[in-house]
Amino acid sequence: MVYLDEDSAMKRPKISIEPDPVIEAYKKGIDRTLVRQNLRLTVEQRIEELMKLQQFAEEVRRAGREAERQR
Amino acid sequence: MTDYRQLISLLAGAGVEFILIGGVAAVAHGSTRLTKDLDIVYRRTEENVSRLVRVLAPYHPYLRGAPPGLPFEWSERTIWNGLNFTLTTSLGALDLFGEITGGGGYDELLPHSIRLHLFGVECWCLGLERLIYVKRAAGRPRDLEAIAELEVILEERERRS
Numbered sequence: 001m002v003y004l005d006e007d008s009a010m011k012r013p014k015i016s017i018e019p020d021p022v023i024e025a026y027k028k029g030i031d032r033t034l035v036r037q038n039l040r041l042t043v044e045q046r047i048e049e050l051m052k053l054q055q056f057a058e059e060v061r062r063a064g065r066e067a068e069r070q071r
Numbered sequence: 072m073t074d075y076r077q078l079i080s081l082l083a084g085a086g087v088e089f090i091l092i093g094g095v096a097a098v099a100h101g102s103t104r105l106t107k108d109l110d111i112v113y114r115r116t117e118e119n120v121s122r123l124v125r126v127l128a129p130y131h132p133y134l135r136g137a138p139p140g141l142p143f144e145w146s147e148r149t150i151w152n153g154l155n156f157t158l159t160t161s162l163g164a165l166d167l168f169g170e171i172t173g174g175g176g177y178d179e180l181l182p183h184s185i186r187l188h189l190f191g192v193e194c195w196c197l198g199l200e201r202l203i204y205v206k207r208a209a210g211r212p213r214d215l216e217a218i219a220e221l222e223v224i225l226e227e228r229e230r231r232s
Contacts, residue, residue, distance in 0.1 A: 026219035
């Protein structure tokens with residue numbers, strides 16, 4: 001089973017994060033629907049998705065390089 | 072491509088004391104952003120440095136971006152003579168940090184970390200609030216969007232609880 005250890009999370013010292021106007025401006029551009037979708041996954045599934053995305057990005061880069069060579 | 076599954080399993084399976092930080096820690100917390108390397112803070116004790124060197128040796132660690140042929144010896148002495156290392160290995164890109172800005176070393180970060188159970192092993196991952204704190208402390212302009220997303224994740228998490 002994959003989980004975040006809630007006990008260790010409870011014991012962690014609290015950190016206060018003050019709002020920063022620049023970061024607040026950047027937040028407007030964040031797609032919360034994607035974040036919510038990701039939060040429904042387990043940690044292991046999130047890292048597996050990252051590896052798939054990395055593989056996809058590599059493939060697109062390779063295709064781009066190949067297209068450049070053929071021009 | 073970095074094989075996160077293999078790297079994490081390898082390090083944790085060998086008993087290396089480390090904490091996941093950076094992009095992979097962000098992904099563990101729910102970030103949707105692509106990252107290309109595994110960043111860890113390792114504990115600087117004799118036993119741990121020895122374990123780290125031993126377990127990574129078969130995967131040919133070398134300084135990332137360094138010209139081929141540059142003399143680099145993957146050894147305990149090298150680790151003790153340095154602090155942070157950006158490496159390439161046959162399992163992918165791995166960044167080792169003895170300390171990080173705004174967070175300190177392993178022992179300072181551990182109380183702010185959470186235990187993850189993944190890929191059949193257990194490892195520590197920097198907690199979301201501390202991850203935001205250290206990314207803010209690093210003060211890199213390219214992190215602004217990543218910090219904004221982490222803060223959105225924190226808000227979403229608080230909204231759900």
